[in-house]
Amino acid sequence: MERVFNFSAGPAVLPLQVLEEAQRDLLAMPGAGMSILEMSHRSKPFQAIIDATEANIRKVMNVPDNYKVLFLQGGAYLQFGMVPMNLLKGGSADYICTGTWSKKALSEGKTQGTVRCAWDGSADNFNHTPDDSELDLDPNAAYVYYTSNETIQGVQFKTEPNVGNVPLICDASSEFMYKPLDISKYGCIYACAQKNCGPAGVTIVIIREDLVENSADGLLGVLSYKKMAENGSMLNTPPCFSIYVVKLVTEWIMNTIGGVDKLYEINKMKAQLLYDVIDSSNGFYLGHAKPECRSLMNVPFKMATDELNDKFLAEAKALGLESLKGHRSVGGFRASIYNAMPVEGVQKLAEFMKDFMQKNG
Numbered sequence: 001m002e003r004v005f006n007f008s009a010g011p012a013v014l015p016l017q018v019l020e021e022a023q024r025d026l027l028a029m030p031g032a033g034m035s036i037l038e039m040s041h042r043s044k045p046f047q048a049i050i051d052a053t054e055a056n057i058r059k060v061m062n063v064p065d066n067y068k069v070l071f072l073q074g075g076a077y078l079q080f081g082m083v084p085m086n087l088l089k090g091g092s093a094d095y096i097c098t099g100t101w102s103k104k105a106l107s108e109g110k111t112q113g114t115v116r117c118a119w120d121g122s123a124d125n126f127n128h129t130p131d132d133s134e135l136d137l138d139p140n141a142a143y144v145y146y147t148s149n150e151t152i153q154g155v156q157f158k159t160e161p162n163v164g165n166v167p168l169i170c171d172a173s174s175e176f177m178y179k180p181l182d183i184s185k186y187g188c189i190y191a192c193a194q195k196n197c198g199p200a201g202v203t204i205v206i207i208r209e210d211l212v213e214n215s216a217d218g219l220l221g222v223l224s225y226k227k228m229a230e231n232g233s234m235l236n237t238p239p240c241f242s243i244y245v246v247k248l249v250t251e252w253i254m255n256t257i258g259g260v261d262k263l264y265e266i267n268k269m270k271a272q273l274l275y276d277v278i279d280s281s282n283g284f285y286l287g288h289a290k291p292e293c294r295s296l297m298n299v300p301f302k303m304a305t306d307e308l309n310d311k312f313l314a315e316a317k318a319l320g321l322e323s324l325k326g327h328r329s330v331g332g333f334r335a336s337i338y339n340a341m342p343v344e345g346v347q348k349l350a351e352f353m354k355d356f357m358q359k360n361g
């Protein structure tokens with residue numbers, strides 16, 4: 001069966017080369033003679049895989065030595081609890097609410113202690129990010145939390161909010177490794193893998209060592225950054241296969257793409273293809289986010305009415321352009337164009353959108 005162009009928000013498209021490599025070595029990993037699916041996590045070959053995955057992430061994202069790289073389970077969602085559980089320690093934290101995911105992190109954070117909203121974009125249906133001057137920040141906060149790319153609203157911070165000396169915590173799930181970052185600006189930056197860097201099952205947490213050392217004691221081991229760091233993310237069985245695929249994805253970034261700088265150029269070019277169609281459509285297509293903060297990863301858009309939505313989706317599907325239906329809270333369509341979405345897929349979608357407008361506009 002032929003592969004379609006998959007615009008799903010997550011789990012999402014993976015590089016074909018990665019799938020082929022995983023398939024090739026699925027029955028017997030070179031040097032091990034058994035499948036990654038069958039291998040003990042305490043074995044030498046698996047230790048080599050998790051070490052290489054960490055080394056690759058450190059290289060791709062230029063992670064400073066005073067940061068830990070953890071491989072955790074429970075999805076990005078579990079971090080909505082682990083962050084306050086480990087870092088609040090009876091204090092209070094500030095949340096910047098730019099969309100569904102940061103709002104969810106705030107409401108789940110409340111189950112763990114005192115968290116407050118430092119900015120709320122809900123009045124504008126989350127169509128932009130705040131200026132630093134609009135943030136109502138508590139200088140004594142344990143941390144400031146934000147979501148760098150709102151997957152559902154397609155709103156993306158172009159640069160980190162300036163929060164002074166308070167540790168900045170970032171959910172980067174739907175943009176992780178899409179451009180070079182200065183990791184030293186973050187106390188912790190984390191991402192589930194299934195949007196932009198691998199399959200579901202593993203969450204990558206990059207966290208400054210002093211935050212790990214000072215994190216709360218007395219937690220269940222798998223919920224404790226300290227315990228997981230002390231045990232090399234293997235207090236218990238890690239998601240071995242997912243970690244292995246993240247290794248392949250990071251190798252693809254380094255060796256095939258040529259690094260994250262290159263990826264950023266490609267990502268800007270891909271997003272521009274779609275935004276150009278939207279901007280030059282005389283209102284036939286309407287983007288959700290304000291132009292200055294629209295996402296390079298998730299492009300939500302709609303038409304003036306919903307009348308033609310089913311037709312649009314059916315015709316797109318017939319061309320092999322899949323999973324374009326928008327999230328119910330925003331409506332219309334959403335094209336997720338993560339790192340692994342080939343340029344040809346975005347070109348084909350842009351052409352289809354122009355063609356559809358000509359025939360129906």
Ligand SMILES: *Cc1c(COP(=O)(O)O)cnc(C)c1O
Nearest residue numbers: 075076077101151171173174192
């Ligand atoms: C998908 C997503 C989540 C939730 O991830 P799970 O792995 O399903 O828990 C959280 N934050 C953002 C920004 C996301 O895109």
